[in-house]
Amino acid sequence: MEFSNDLDYFLFNDAPDDAALLAWCREIEKTESALLGIDVEIKTLRAESIGDPSRSMMFADLVAGHVVVAGNAGFLQKMRDSLDFSRIEPEEATRLLWNRGSGMFFSRCRMGEGGDKKFVIRNHAKLKLALGDAWLCLHGAYTSKCRERGERLAKTELPANLAAIRAWHREGVDFKFKPFADGMTWEELDSESGKLIEAWGVVYLAAETKRLKRNFSGFSEYLAVSRLLPGGHLKNLVLALRDRLRRGASLKPLGDYPRAALMRALPCLLGLTSGGEAEAARFLPKPEGDPSRFRAWEPVYSKWWTYYA
Structure with missing residues (x-):
């Protein structure tokens, strides 16, 4: 079997938070990542967590393209006929872009001589793919097959400032099936990083405009929104108190x-x-x-990312 630049397992279990199970998963992830030379992740969840897979990019992809390694996953097979990728929620595009944008921040912190070029190249490739995928998702044109997504993107009308995402998407697909760890200078990667981040900002605001149903002229307006995520006000205050007691600080607002x-x-x-x-x-x-130097923020962002990603 040919693997791309990462491998995700979904382990369905009635006790997905069991400590022994999670410890076993982390050990398998570590062993297989080293053996295969790619990122291996095991997600543990209950079967009912799938819900309506047509609303979730991750679950729609899982239902459409899963391979059973062990056990019985017939319940996933039964969901395939009713899949409708055009119903994927805008929040899925936001989540994808936030994840890949965070990868770009971590990449910036590892840029330059003595940095981790393999890590930087991989995260650039992931964002190249994600920009096009998110745009298709926002316009009801997403599908589980990445090469088919590229074909759809080639026929999709794009703003002039996003024209580059067609070529980037092709590069992201190529990397997915044939990863590489070198071939670009740090100067080239730094220049590419700036262009990718600029495009990320445009697509991210487009996703949040659709998700929140309000227009943003720029990030200043976005940062001023009092509530970005749903959830009870009191519950969120309790989480903040817990963080302050256990972790020495809390997040704002x-x-x-x-x-x-x-x-x-x-x-x-x-x-x-x-x-x-x-x-x-x-x-x-x-x-x-x-605080004016972005590398100073890596430990802080990484710490809270671990808790709330």
């Missing part, structure tokens, strides 16, 4: 779900806001180093 702080901080850390990287301090605990 209070009352919004904590992940929203990371969603607000990310465009700051990517240099897309008027206040620059230092503006992330409005939402995250301040770093030990200079």
